[in-house]
Amino acid sequence: MGRKIQAVKGTRDLLPPETAVWVAVERTARETFGAYGYSEIRTPILEDTELFVRSVGESTDIVGKEMYTFADRKGRSLTLRPESTASVARAFVQHGLHRAPLPLKVFYIGPHFRYERPQKGRYRQFFQIGAELLGDAGPQSDGELLLMLVRFLSVLGFEGLVVRLNTVGDEESREAYRKGLLEYLEPHREALSPDSRRRLETNPLRILDSKDPADHRVLEGAPQLSEFLSAESAAHFEAVCTMLDRHGVAYTVEPRLVRGLDYYTRTVFEIISEGLGAQDAIVGGGRYDGLIEELGGQALPGIGFAIGEDRLIEVLPEKFRSEAMMSSAVAVAAVPPVSAAEAVAVAEELRSENLPALAELADRSVRSALKRADRAGVQWMVLIGEQEQSTGMVTVRDLEQGTQETISRGDLANYLRRSR
Numbered sequence: 001m002g003r004k005i006q007a008v009k010g011t012r013d014l015l016p017p018e019t020a021v022w023v024a025v026e027r028t029a030r031e032t033f034g035a036y037g038y039s040e041i042r043t044p045i046l047e048d049t050e051l052f053v054r055s056v057g058e059s060t061d062i063v064g065k066e067m068y069t070f071a072d073r074k075g076r077s078l079t080l081r082p083e084s085t086a087s088v089a090r091a092f093v094q095h096g097l098h099r100a101p102l103p104l105k106v107f108y109i110g111p112h113f114r115y116e117r118p119q120k121g122r123y124r125q126f127f128q129i130g131a132e133l134l135g136d137a138g139p140q141s142d143g144e145l146l147l148m149l150v151r152f153l154s155v156l157g158f159e160g161l162v163v164r165l166n167t168v169g170d171e172e173s174r175e176a177y178r179k180g181l182l183e184y185l186e187p188h189r190e191a192l193s194p195d196s197r198r199r200l201e202t203n204p205l206r207i208l209d210s211k212d213p214a215d216h217r218v219l220e221g222a223p224q225l226s227e228f229l230s231a232e233s234a235a236h237f238e239a240v241c242t243m244l245d246r247h248g249v250a251y252t253v254e255p256r257l258v259r260g261l262d263y264y265t266r267t268v269f270e271i272i273s274e275g276l277g278a279q280d281a282i283v284g285g286g287r288y289d290g291l292i293e294e295l296g297g298q299a300l301p302g303i304g305f306a307i308g309e310d311r312l313i314e315v316l317p318e319k320f321r322s323e324a325m326m327s328s329a330v331a332v333a334a335v336p337p338v339s340a341a342e343a344v345a346v347a348e349e350l351r352s353e354n355l356p357a358l359a360e361l362a363d364r365s366v367r368s369a370l371k372r373a374d375r376a377g378v379q380w381m382v383l384i385g386e387q388e389q390s391t392g393m394v395t396v397r398d399l400e401q402g403t404q405e406t407i408s409r410g411d412l413a414n415y416l417r418r419s420r
């Protein structure tokens, strides 16, 4: 016997019936984003490593220690995408999409890869549902993108989720703040956690969202980014908040929210769910006004978000989940000695009439066919016995009510449609 091979650590098989939930979530995303004028984009899973180094940033955790990077057979350094904003910006530049009507609004759904320690809600292959709006700098774009995100989550049935919102300012405000923060932190160097001490050198802003209590104590007296904001950045943020107020979106301003990717400017946000423990962010996003230019394109702004689909599904409201898993309402079985091929034929007639149907494929007793149908959540069982077969009839049993009726085979589709 051969050795059993397991899925790679941190990756998962998504199996039926659970996959029905994923399909339903993705269908809802397509419909909701479509209503806002977003179209799907599909970029490659493999990218030039340099793309992420230049966009996400060298000093970030993602680039520093989480990327699946390898040399291909010609020695080129490739990386399995850890996120897709960089890929979308690259595609925008590569295809000269600044010439298309702007803003360009796109969404994507697919696997991403990060070499993290696997645990609940954290995988090495995980799925993101993301949206990006490129080519518009106004606060209405931030506002409408957030409205779309909140609408999507509420269609899924989420209640009580709160958007955590902040602004990290434009590049100048951020640079000024970096200096101010460093000046404040330097004298406290010894009181910081080892991680944060390292970040003093590489990425001091990231110290702000440290989870370490020692860092929290030091940060209590730290200057706030808002004191360093340019007038334009402050006005932009104000306008975004006003829009969210107008539409009744629940949000809190989190002055220390900075997010772990270097390309962010101005608006940043995330949504957390308590059901997930430490891995609690189900959505992250923000504006990236310098990214397209950084990747060799025009100086055009952008904003977007990505939802962690694995995490979203872990905390998905039960009602949406169970409706998504409802299986075929109709099953067809032949009663021996009538052949199971007859069940397939009747099921085919139903499918031709646009009615989904399950056919019992093996010659089984009615009892075991009924048991299987019941387990599959079937409501209507269509039975074809010898008598029915010879008279062109079928028997329809309502498994919920326990009633049954014999009707003409030609009327079956209409009968089921009427009874639903």
Ligand code: HAM
Pocket (backbone or CB within 6 Å): 082, 083, 084, 085, 114, 116, 121, 122, 123, 124, 125, 126, 127, 128, 130, 131, 132, 261, 281, 282, 283, 284, 285, 286, 287, 303, 304, 305, 306, 307, 308, 309, 310, 311
């Ligand atoms: P991010 O915050 O790195 O942002 O990831 C977005 C979401 O992906 C997270 O909130 C989380 O739900 C999910 N996620 C990340 N890593 C994992 C993992 N190892 N396992 C499961 N889920 C995970 C971005 O990726 C940005 N590209 C978002 C964005 C789009 N910003 C602007 N546009």
